[in-house]
Amino acid sequence: MSLQHSLLVLLSESPATGYELSQTFKKGVGYFWKASHQQIYLQLKKLSEVGWLEFVIEVQRGKPDKKIYQITEAGKAVLNAWLSSEVKPPKTNDALLVMIYGGKHVKPDVLIKEIERHKSIHSKGLKKLLDIETLYLSLSDDEKKKYRLPYLTLRRGISGEQSWLVWAEEVLIELMSD
Amino acid sequence: MSLQHSLLVLLSESPATGYELSQTFKKGVGYFWKASHQQIYLQLKKLSEVGWLEFVIEVQRGKPDKKIYQITEAGKAVLNAWLSSEVKPPKTNDALLVMIYGGKHVKPDVLIKEIERHKSIHSKGLKKLLDIETLYLSLSDDEKKKYRLPYLTLRRGISGEQSWLVWAEEVLIELMSD
DNA sequence: AAATAATATGCAATTAGTTGCATATTATTT
DNA sequence: AAATAATATGCAACTAATTGCATATTATTT
Numbered sequence: 001m002s003l004q005h006s007l008l009v010l011l012s013e014s015p016a017t018g019y020e021l022s023q024t025f026k027k028g029v030g031y032f033w034k035a036s037h038q039q040i041y042l043q044l045k046k047l048s049e050v051g052w053l054e055f056v057i058e059v060q061r062g063k064p065d066k067k068i069y070q071i072t073e074a075g076k077a078v079l080n081a082w083l084s085s086e087v088k089p090p091k092t093n094d095a096l097l098v099m100i101y102g103g104k105h106v107k108p109d110v111l112i113k114e115i116e117r118h119k120s121i122h123s124k125g126l127k128k129l130l131d132i133e134t135l136y137l138s139l140s141d142d143e144k145k146k147y148r149l150p151y152l153t154l155r156r157g158i159s160g161e162q163s164w165l166v167w168a169e170e171v172l173i174e175l176m177s178d
Numbered sequence: 179m180s181l182q183h184s185l186l187v188l189l190s191e192s193p194a195t196g197y198e199l200s201q202t203f204k205k206g207v208g209y210f211w212k213a214s215h216q217q218i219y220l221q222l223k224k225l226s227e228v229g230w231l232e233f234v235i236e237v238q239r240g241k242p243d244k245k246i247y248q249i250t251e252a253g254k255a256v257l258n259a260w261l262s263s264e265v266k267p268p269k270t271n272d273a274l275l276v277m278i279y280g281g282k283h284v285k286p287d288v289l290i291k292e293i294e295r296h297k298s299i300h301s302k303g304l305k306k307l308l309d310i311e312t313l314y315l316s317l318s319d320d321e322k323k324k325y326r327l328p329y330l331t332l333r334r335g336i337s338g339e340q341s342w343l344v345w346a347e348e349v350l351i352e353l354m355s356d
Numbered sequence: 357a358a359a360t361a362a363t364a365t366g367c368a369a370t371t372a373g374t375t376g377c378a379t380a381t382t383a384t385t386t
Numbered sequence: 387a388a389a390t391a392a393t394a395t396g397c398a399a400c401t402a403a404t405t406g407c408a409t410a411t412t413a414t415t416t
Contacts, residue, residue: 002273003372009280019394032275039373041396062382064394076283083284086292087273089299095180095265097210097334102187103327105254106261114264121267149282152352153275156345160270163341167334174330181402197364217403219366240412242364 003043006033008071008079011053015070018044031129031157044069052078108175119168126161129154181221184211186249186257189231193248196222209307209335222247230256278349286353297346304339307332
């Protein structure tokens with residue numbers, strides 16, 4: 001179950017609160033992992049109970065207290081073992097493709113509308129990723145070296161979105177030629 | 179929950195057994211939906227109970243009996259309503275990207291080996307999809323028209339694999355330049 | 357000969373993920 | 387003023403998916 005490993009990877013970089021991690025998934029690395037805040041808190045608790053994470057509580061004024069988690073040596077050992085293991089490719093379950101597959105039962109307009117809506121979502125997603133890339137490319141060479149591997153994952157996020165958008169254009173052209 | 183809708187879409191094409199549907203997901207349309215046979219049987223049972231599917235039992239010699247499911251009129255109505263609804267884009271949870279993101283904790287060789295392994299899996303997957311495309315392209319124009327929309331989904335399967343393989347090459351070149 | 361695969365279906369325990377709800381305070385928007 | 391968002395954490399019910407196991411027979415592979 002790789003949510004735990006995703007959390008360990010992120011925390012191996014720097015300590016963080018559950019909320020910060022939730023935001024990271026929402027805004028930063030959602031192109032390769034997504035999880036609800038409830039799931040994240042649940043797993044952080046479990047990881048703490050087995051000793052792979054520890055936390056300090058920081059009291060705040062005007063806001064709830066923070067629990068800042070950081071990875072333990074045991075957590076690092078587990079993470080390193082996992083990083084040397086084999087993982088399964090992700091499974092694809094894409095409801096839009098199911099819709100297109102069965103699309104002969106509805107009018108092309110219906111499909112076109114939904115594909116346009118998804119196109120808009122993907123375009124926004126791509127823009128976010130390109131903004132992150134712009135930020136990365138503005139770093140000094142030393143800093144770039146530090147984030148080289150995360151940048152490679154971002155490249156996948158970007159290339160995946162771009163290829164999706166190219167395909168969506170192909171589909172729209174085909175549907176509109178009716 | 180779109181496994182039910184995936185099953186309705188497939189059965190709107192022609193009646194099938196749970197086993198055949200399971201094979202279809204394994205060999206034909208796994209690029210946009212995957213499900214275990216247990217999950218498929220569970221959902222077929224549910225869909226039958228609510229009247230969206232019905233089945234006939236066919237006795238076989240030397241093999242277990244078959245249950246051939248087909249969509250009902252109620253099922254078609256539900257499917258049509260769903261085909262006109264909005265669906266969410268799929269969520270991506272890719273453990274290989276998590277590994278690459280945290281890859282500074284292991285030697286490049288370790289990452290390279292796992293990426294090569296995934297590359298092999300993806301290449302085989304692409305070859306399967308290209309074989310299906312070859313089959314489609316060998317059809318008569320009339321038959322092609324019949325499968326035009328499923329072919330568009332296949333195009334996504336293919337373009338997704340191709341873009342992944344291009345990206346993987348980029349990553350390997352970067353990792354091997356160390 | 358034994359193990360595995362294929363054909364076909366299914367039970368059930370376990371794990372993973374989703375959704376709604378909640379607490380409490382401040383800031384911003386409607 | 388009321389509603390919503392942001393900051394932060396969390397409980398719990400429900401749904402979805404995974405995994406292991408099972409039945410029974412034949413065919414193929416080791």
